[in-house]
Structures are given as structure tokens and as C-alpha cells.
Amino acid sequence: MTRSILAGIALSIGLVLAGCQTSQSRQAELATICADPNNRAPKSGYWSECQALYPSSDQALQKDYLLGAAVGN
Numbered sequence: 487m488t489r490s491i492l493a494g495i496a497l498s499i500g501l502v503l504a505g506c507q508t509s510q511s512r513q514a515e516l517a518t519i520c521a522d523p524n525n526r527a528p529k530s531g532y533w534s535e536c537q538a539l540y541p542s543s544d545q546a547l548q549k550d551y552l553l554g555a556a557v558g559n
Contacts, residue, residue, distance in 0.1 A: 513539075516532075516536070516538075516539060518538060519536070520532065520536035520539050522542055528554065529549045529554075
């Protein structure tokens, strides 16, 4: 009984560690996602993450703000 519990714990830990993503693989995945300009749009779910890779200029941020404010967002 104790062996099966220990085996279950070891298996659980192994599955958790296998599911961890390295920062390099996350960066590569984000680069692929952010290559699509639609994902870099202010209203997309990836906007803040893509800003880290492709920061907007001050002028672009001002334009986005004004466009959002014009439609009441």
C-alpha cells in the first residue's frame, strides 16, 4: 500500500515537471504568436505580452488610446 502511494506521488511529480515550460520555449512561442499583427492589437489577449517583444512607439500608443477613446472604450 505504501509503495503504491509513493509510486503515485512520484508519477504526479514527474507529470508536473514534464508540463513545465522553459523560458526559451515560451519566448519562441510568443515570437510566433506576436508575429501576427492582430495579436499585437491593443484589444487582443496577447497585447501586453507582445509589448515586451515588440514595444509600441509613443506615437502608436497615443493613436491606440485616441482610437479607443473615440469608440467609448
